Amino acid sequence: MTTRAELTEKIIAHKTFTGVKWTDVAKEVGQSKEWVTAALVGQLSMTREQVEKAGNALGLKFSDEEMALLMMVPYRGSIPTQVPADPLIYRLYEVVAVYGTTMKALIEEEFGDGIMSAIDFTMDISRTEDPKGDRVKVILDGKFLPYKMY
Incomplete structure (x- = not known):
């Protein structure tokens, strides 16, 4: 029996070996x-x-079991440690640790008491050239969901 984590490793290893880009798979x-x-x-x-x-774009033939794993609703937020050790993911946590209360205050001032949805949500990651070093631009776009009174 293949685990979801093993399938993820297989996909990433194959992608790395073949040089296929995520943008090509997405298209x-x-x-x-x-x-x-x-x-x-x-x-x-x-x-x-x-x-x-996705399998065609990657050049992978998924087994029925692997297909089922990719079709299953996952357990989300499956980073293996409470504070991630991976430097890139840790830096995203750092952004929230430093600016999270600021983002919360500004969102609540603009919208009221509620949250930004990660379900009705889009994200765009792009590269911006800069003479001091290229920049990573991350746009998070989530629907505002107000808390209800009852």
């Missing part, structure tokens, strides 16, 4: 590179058709 699947990457690393579920298209 074949017909979704954003951010959504397809999240699905293939185990954070979102795909339809059978999306799995087949």
